[in-house]
Amino acid sequence: MNRDESKTLELRFPKDLRSLEGVFSFLDRFMKGHDVNAEPAYIMTLAVEEFFTNIVKYDSHKDGLVSIRALREPGRIIIQLSDENSDRFDVTQSNAPRDDIPLEQRKIGGLGIYLSNQMLDDVRYEHVNNTSTITLVKNLET
Amino acid sequence: MFNISRNEDNTVVLEGRLDASQVEAAAVVLDALTTSSVIDFSKLDYISSAGLGILLKTQKRLGSAGQSLTLIHMNKMIRDVFRIARFDLIFKIE
Numbered sequence: 001m002n003r004d005e006s007k008t009l010e011l012r013f014p015k016d017l018r019s020l021e022g023v024f025s026f027l028d029r030f031m032k033g034h035d036v037n038a039e040p041a042y043i044m045t046l047a048v049e050e051f052f053t054n055i056v057k058y059d060s061h062k063d064g065l066v067s068i069r070a071l072r073e074p075g076r077i078i079i080q081l082s083d084e085n086s087d088r089f090d091v092t093q094s095n096a097p098r099d100d101i102p103l104e105q106r107k108i109g110g111l112g113i114y115l116s117n118q119m120l121d122d123v124r125y126e127h128v129n130n131t132s133t134i135t136l137v138k139n140l141e142t
Numbered sequence: 143m144f145n146i147s148r149n150e151d152n153t154v155v156l157e158g159r160l161d162a163s164q165v166e167a168a169a170v171v172l173d174a175l176t177t178s179s180v181i182d183f184s185k186l187d188y189i190s191s192a193g194l195g196i197l198l199k200t201q202k203r204l205g206s207a208g209q210s211l212t213l214i215h216m217n218k219m220i221r222d223v224f225r226i227a228r229f230d231l232i233f234k235i236e
Contacts, residue, residue: 024161
């Protein structure tokens with residue numbers, strides 16, 4: 001399904017890292033179409049990549065599609081990623097990077113979710129009827 | 143679009159968008175580094191945690207041999223990503 005309304009854009013992508021190029025094109029189109037500045041556009045793009053990649057890597061159901069819905073509301077942008085074939089697994093939880101351990105022991109796992117949580121204004125997860133939905137919110141400066 | 147190249151002076155130039163789908167392309171060049179090197183970010187528009195990961199892996203490998211990476215010419219957003227990830231404490235950033 002491909003819906004393109006005045007303030008809402010929605011597309012569905014296969015659970016595959018090769019979908020990322022299409023995801024970025026979709027986001028670029030949405031950001032430019034709604035005059036979203038470079039900084040919030042970067043932050044939201046990064047968050048979508050991190051959560052989409054997380055779904056691709058860790059979802060036990062490798063088949064199916066991920067729906068990405070982008071909304072422009074007054075003062076903010078909202079993007080929802082919905083996985084219609086998934087078990088309940090809240091991927092939005094993360095821990096801060098550990099500064100107290102040596103470089104050689106630092107790991108990258110969880111960093112993308114931590115970055116997203118720090119840079120966005122709201123991140124929510126819900127699981128209803130076998131569908132996981134991650135809602136990402138970034139406020140815009142007025 | 144992402145491109146990575148290595149100049150004669152051993153500077154590595156990143157260009158475009160370093161995301162999860164481009165990490166393998168970046169690794170081809172970064173895995174070949176054996177001595178301290180400069181990474182030029184002036185043409186890089188975007189990096190995510192996947193890009194941070196391949197840089198961290200390279201820094202770890204070089205560090206075990208007494209070598210290191212120096213990162214130069216980051217734009218503001220990429221610098222913010224490094225700061226929030228605390229990677230500004232790991233890398234020399236100029």
